[in-house]
Amino acid sequence: MPNHLYHLTANQVTCGIRNGEFSAQEYIFQILERIEKVDNKINAFILVDKQGAIEKARSIDKRLRDGGAVGELAGIAVGIKDNICIKDLKTTCASNILESYIPPYDADVIRRLKENDAIVVGKLNLDEFAMGSTTEFSRYGPTRNPWNLDYVAGGSSGGSAASVAASECAVSLGSDTGGSIRCPSSFCSVVGLKPTYGCVSRSGLISYSNSLEQIGPLGKTVLDVVMVMNAIAGIDENDQTTKPIRPIATRTSEDISTSNISSKYTAGQNKRNITIGLVKELIQGADPAVSKCIYTAVDLFEGLDCKCEETSMKSIQYALASYYTIATAEASSNLARYDNIRYGFDYDPEGYEWNTYFSNVRNNFGDEAKRRIIIGSYVLSAGYYGKYYLKAQKARERIRQEIKSLFERFDVLIGPTMPILPFKIGEKIDDPLKMYQIDIDTVIANLAGIPAISIPIGFSNSFPVGLQIMADYMGEQTLFDVASFFEKIVDVRRSPEI
Numbered sequence: 001m002p003n004h005l006y007h008l009t010a011n012q013v014t015c016g017i018r019n020g021e022f023s024a025q026e027y028i029f030q031i032l033e034r035i036e037k038v039d040n041k042i043n044a045f046i047l048v049d050k051q052g053a054i055e056k057a058r059s060i061d062k063r064l065r066d067g068g069a070v071g072e073l074a075g076i077a078v079g080i081k082d083n084i085c086i087k088d089l090k091t092t093c094a095s096n097i098l099e100s101y102i103p104p105y106d107a108d109v110i111r112r113l114k115e116n117d118a119i120v121v122g123k124l125n126l127d128e129f130a131m132g133s134t135t136e137f138s139r140y141g142p143t144r145n146p147w148n149l150d151y152v153a154g155g156s157s158g159g160s161a162a163s164v165a166a167s168e169c170a171v172s173l174g175s176d177t178g179g180s181i182r183c184p185s186s187f188c189s190v191v192g193l194k195p196t197y198g199c200v201s202r203s204g205l206i207s208y209s210n211s212l213e214q215i216g217p218l219g220k221t222v223l224d225v226v227m228v229m230n231a232i233a234g235i236d237e238n239d240q241t242t243k244p245i246r247p248i249a250t251r252t253s254e255d256i257s258t259s260n261i262s263s264k265y266t267a268g269q270n271k272r273n274i275t276i277g278l279v280k281e282l283i284q285g286a287d288p289a290v291s292k293c294i295y296t297a298v299d300l301f302e303g304l305d306c307k308c309e310e311t312s313m314k315s316i317q318y319a320l321a322s323y324y325t326i327a328t329a330e331a332s333s334n335l336a337r338y339d340n341i342r343y344g345f346d347y348d349p350e351g352y353e354w355n356t357y358f359s360n361v362r363n364n365f366g367d368e369a370k371r372r373i374i375i376g377s378y379v380l381s382a383g384y385y386g387k388y389y390l391k392a393q394k395a396r397e398r399i400r401q402e403i404k405s406l407f408e409r410f411d412v413l414i415g416p417t418m419p420i421l422p423f424k425i426g427e428k429i430d431d432p433l434k435m436y437q438i439d440i441d442t443v444i445a446n447l448a449g450i451p452a453i454s455i456p457i458g459f460s461n462s463f464p465v466g467l468q469i470m471a472d473y474m475g476e477q478t479l480f481d482v483a484s485f486f487e488k489i490v491d492v493r494r495s496p497e498i
Ligand code: GLN
Pocket: 130, 131, 132, 133, 155, 156, 175, 176, 177, 178, 179, 180, 181, 208, 327, 439
């Protein structure tokens, strides 16, 4: 039995358990011990479901002993961002407003993970209601970057990325409205996928901005992310925006994903002759410490018969304004339901007239959530709707059209995931505009509804750098092909010493 089971990838874990090298219980005890040992430094977990995890491991071991069947993800420790509902476990969105909310049902993704015998180990830290890029806006305090504890882990799924990097779980789920899976993946040196809009059910995800967000997996390898996607993607009748997955690459099916007709995604196809568009605006806007790493990756691709060409995406100039207008508009509407009547915390209305009571209740939102409610209400208000919200939708359509035309020429578009390296905790917290600006590279995929993945490509000044790869609508398989192709040729460190 390998001595540090918690370091194993998801694929190694489930293979090891099935082959009888170690039991699900042995593995899960090591994971729980690991969490106990390191999470006081990282702060990735909001809640650890020790008992639930042990019971699940026990049932997997028993079934295997009895010669019964186990699911595809049997025994794998999964952490869940705390804006995804799990039946009978507190779901807080890292907000005071939901401090005692216990969902009576499982999100569709959780139902699928459980059916596949994954072991849910707990709920992970995030920015309040997934609004932020650093996980500093959490009522539970910031998640720390496992590569340097004084630095941010990225956000808003900071707990999801840091927990995987620190080997507190093998894989995790995050949500990505404007980069929240990819940003922390890049900052923590893990792989993170934002799926095509409609690929994964949002039922049971507590809404921030419905038209932009998707749940997606984070893992140490592309294969681990693929395994989780195979479990969570697909149609759900509780989310009318879900579509059947299309694992076949969309553009040049011959070049990229030969006629491998299967209903599942795969990793490690080792494809060549890929046409890559390097988005000029994204590279030029990046810190040289980041862009240097990206150019090294481009050289590697070119050395492998890929055609890499610089291209321009003019509409990027509208991306942030469009994103923050639409996201805040939808957020203000989504957060209107927190009136402490249907969901809430312990606060007695006795003796208050309604307006005072309501404003006292709403004062329990943190500053960032309040800011977004105010901006969102403003851009939707009667006199300004056309000037802001409608205009933002028009800009979104322009971005979508430009991206569509780029995918007639390229299989994938690449650039940095984040324009900068991780920064010190507290450094940008008082400057919302500076904070919003770092989302420039990631919001595009959400506005266009296309899939995008961040993969580790190296280190700069001892901090991880992520490469973002975007593909056409439903082009997840193309992303997996390119990403695993790249993963094979560069060996990037994924486990910090902690
Ligand atoms: N940083 C972006 C925001 O604050 C993205 C958040 C997300 O993807 N959930 O809106």
